[in-house]
Amino acid sequence: MPKRVLSGMQPTGRLHLGHYLGVLKNYVKLQEKFDCYFMAANWHSMTAFYHDYAQAHNFIAPMISDWLAAGLDPEKSVIFVQSDVPYHAELCLILSMYTPVSWLERNPTYKEKQENVEKDIDSYGFLGYPVLQAADIFLYRGQLVPIGEDQLPHLELSREIARRFNHINKLENANAIIEPEPLLSPSPKVVGTDGRKMSKSYGNTLSLSEDENDLRDKIKKMKTDTARIKRTDKGNPENCPVFSYYDYFLPDRKTEINSQCRSAGIGCIDCKMIIADKIIMETLPFREYRKKVINDSALVQDILQAGADRAKKTAGATMENIRNTLGINKPCQINV
Numbered sequence: 001m002p003k004r005v006l007s008g009m010q011p012t013g014r015l016h017l018g019h020y021l022g023v024l025k026n027y028v029k030l031q032e033k034f035d036c037y038f039m040a041a042n043w044h045s046m047t048a049f050y051h052d053y054a055q056a057h058n059f060i061a062p063m064i065s066d067w068l069a070a071g072l073d074p075e076k077s078v079i080f081v082q083s084d085v086p087y088h089a090e091l092c093l094i095l096s097m098y099t100p101v102s103w104l105e106r107n108p109t110y111k112e113k114q115e116n117v118e119k120d121i122d123s124y125g126f127l128g129y130p131v132l133q134a135a136d137i138f139l140y141r142g143q144l145v146p147i148g149e150d151q152l153p154h155l156e157l158s159r160e161i162a163r164r165f166n167h168i169n170k171l172e173n174a175n176a177i178i179e180p181e182p183l184l185s186p187s188p189k190v191v192g193t194d195g196r197k198m199s200k201s202y203g204n205t206l207s208l209s210e211d212e213n214d215l216r217d218k219i220k221k222m223k224t225d226t227a228r229i230k231r232t233d234k235g236n237p238e239n240c241p242v243f244s245y246y247d248y249f250l251p252d253r254k255t256e257i258n259s260q261c262r263s264a265g266i267g268c269i270d271c272k273m274i275i276a277d278k279i280i281m282e283t284l285p286f287r288e289y290r291k292k293v294i295n296d297s298a299l300v301q302d303i304l305q306a307g308a309d310r311a312k313k314t315a316g317a318t319m320e321n322i323r324n325t326l327g328i329n330k331p332c333q334i335n336v
Helices: 017-030 042-057 060-070 087-096 101-105 108-116 129-139 149-168 212-220 241-249 251-262 268-282 284-295 298-326
Strands: 004-009 035-040 077-081 144-147 181-184
Touching: 004 017, 004 129, 017 035, 017 060, 017 144, 035 060, 035 298, 042 129, 060 077, 060 284, 060 298, 077 298, 087 129, 087 298, 101 129, 101 149, 129 149, 129 298, 144 149, 149 181, 212 268, 241 251, 241 268, 251 268, 268 284, 284 298
Parallel strands: 004 035, 004 144, 035 077, 144 181
Antiparallel strands: none
């Protein structure tokens, strides 16, 4: 029987090339090998959008449409919205009783985001988001969690919570909360239009569903080798953000373009348009699927409803076991 994978993404805006190359392409591969549960983590998005959650909620359907356009198959994977499965909140509350505050305060992401995120995230919910993250994994008895190496400390915290819960409740291995294992996945750092890492917060993204004319215009304006001023100047691809896209979209032409750039055999605009054509072709399914969703508003909702039903069944069985373990399901008695 294939191992189970649990992963999710926060619906906080339009997905871009970084999401596609770093997450979605991996999801599509995983669903062919494992029993996959993929979640729109909208409770998590509330840590930053609690003051205007309706805005974030509107990102769910477009995000799911991008998942489907990328190749995620609801017949092969369980695709659902976190808040549609109430057990997430219940298990998070239970696990919060077992999690020392000091564990949460040492979380490297906690202070980093407080210092760098402009929104007010100084809340109990943000401090405790790793507990909700652990609940997400435990509910589906997720054995594998696809992450990059930089996320290993986050997963280790989930493993510590599992060990503490199991130890305090003296659970045997057969009934214990499973300690998830990392499934290390490649996470390419895709550069944005300004040469920095592609990020919505920087406003330097190439969105998957973006109009092809806008995509072409953005790529045309991207920075290249700043030392190459004239068309006849020889360039250095190592100093050109655009050239890095050849790794992902046209690897078979990388050597050729590298040579032509260094010899001034190709200009920056020509180089950009070659990669622009390829990106526009690769993102065509996203634009087409968005049109399909707009014309059939029930399409995504039906997929999410079916996914929620399957997710509730799995999560409900886990919660029943945990409630029995804690004695919550026992009838209250007077003669004690």
